[in-house]
Amino acid sequence: MILGVNLNHDYAYCKIDGDNIYLLEMERHSRIRHHWNKESYTLAILDDLSVEELKNTETIYLNSPNMDQIEEKGGNLSSLKREYHYRGDYLTLDNNSGLSHGKLEVEGIEIDCTWVSHYHAHAASSFFTSSYDQADILCIDGGGDFGLGAWFYGDKTAINLKSRYLDCQLGLSYHEFSKNVFNVQGRGFYESKVMALAGFGKREKSANKFLKADSTLNDMSAYNKISVHDIAQFQHDFEQGIVDLILKDKKNDYLCCAGGCFLNVSLNRELVERGLYKGIWIPPYTSDMGIAIGCALYAYIDCKGELPPSTLLKNPYLGDHLSVSLEKIKSIIEKSGEEYELHT
Incomplete structure (x- = not known):
């Protein structure tokens, strides 16, 4: 499993696991536009991952505009539920690669971890998903x-x-x-x-x-x-x-x-x-939610030497599968009196 995380407004992570690419953007859950609060500068968004999932994580690529503050805190990215600590290098203005490497320590597990420059991650989210x-x-x-x-x-x-x-x-x-x-x-x-x-x-x-x-x-x-x-x-x-x-x-x-x-x-x-x-x-995720996708794609190339299959990158629906049936959706629309045409 590969993870890319945006620690900022539009707080989000992107997970690439086998043949699936999944995006969790917190505003879709919290209903807070651009989801921007103190937790957005921690790795709280990963708290629901099990220890087994963390063990199976090959690498995590991160972005945050507050990287200097994280460095001042000794790489502390801890949430209220878990301790997360980054050990390694940080980005500087003269680092044109846009990447700096280290390790993330969590639950006694050490995971390869990389900081990605904000605009390198933006660029990756667009170019790597293009044709x-x-x-x-x-x-x-x-x-x-x-x-x-x-x-x-x-x-x-x-x-x-x-x-x-x-x-x-x-x-x-x-x-x-x-x-x-x-x-x-x-x-x-x-x-x-x-x-x-x-x-x-x-x-x-x-x-x-x-x-x-x-x-x-x-x-x-x-x-x-x-x-x-x-x-x-x-x-x-x-x-x-x-x-x-x-x-x-x-x-x-x-x-x-x-x-x-x-x-x-x-x-x-x-x-x-x-x-x-x-x-x-x-791309449809051109705002900062796309940062998480860009980080994950950078990570995938680092691990695999190539991009994920193009068919996975053409779908903007990178979240949970619908938990309701098409019949239920039809009944809701019909009650509203709106005309509709559903395609499966």
Whole structure:
């Protein structure tokens, strides 16, 4: 058994066991959007694994933006139920491989364990699940370890770092702009609402510019009121910023994308309509839940020297099997009065 874990918001693990790939994302169980609390920075998500399952685990690949804090705590990843301790190396900015190796100690068992850089894991979740042998890989979000995005070149089972985006703040600016539009303090994700509102605006009716040339956000206190036309203008400038990144480093005929910015449907449509690539792959788990999948695929290649069968990677339904019958589902839909067509 092979495990990949994302210790952050979108707390999740991916398990590859024989012919099965399974994703457990905690928000599906807790109903807490992006599931983000103290346990998300421990290995509590593995507490339900039996000792026998832990013994049969070949390796665990981990990602966390708080890796430096974990190092300060001596590698302590313990939950309330179990003690987990990592012993080994940690990632640094000059480690372009994006991997550092060690051991995880749990229940008297020692398991090979590896840290994966945030953007290497994002890149793996996209490129390794695509059908491309070679591709450009663009990762952009609100921030991870060592930057706010990265550009890679993918080649079969290898991902090669071209550049880290240490100063490009497109994703972070979108996040902060969204919070300002809704006057939100503290944590929260409101990007989807801004994306939706942009569709109601006409950017030519806006006289404002919110993004600076370096992709940072202007001082939002200077704007008394933000209209849907302003939001449409911001969306356009954000999309153009992403296109500019692509034009700078484009090398291959195909593009793989990952990171929260590619939950933006308008951006994705713009990339397709620009015709810059023969094909573009954006997986359904492009947000941080995909980090766990990327970690697990890195681990699989490390153990097996190849990717899992492609048929396993094409299905986005990587969770529990349905516990109710199709007849039960039909009866629920019929009671609602909705029309339906079910395919088995």
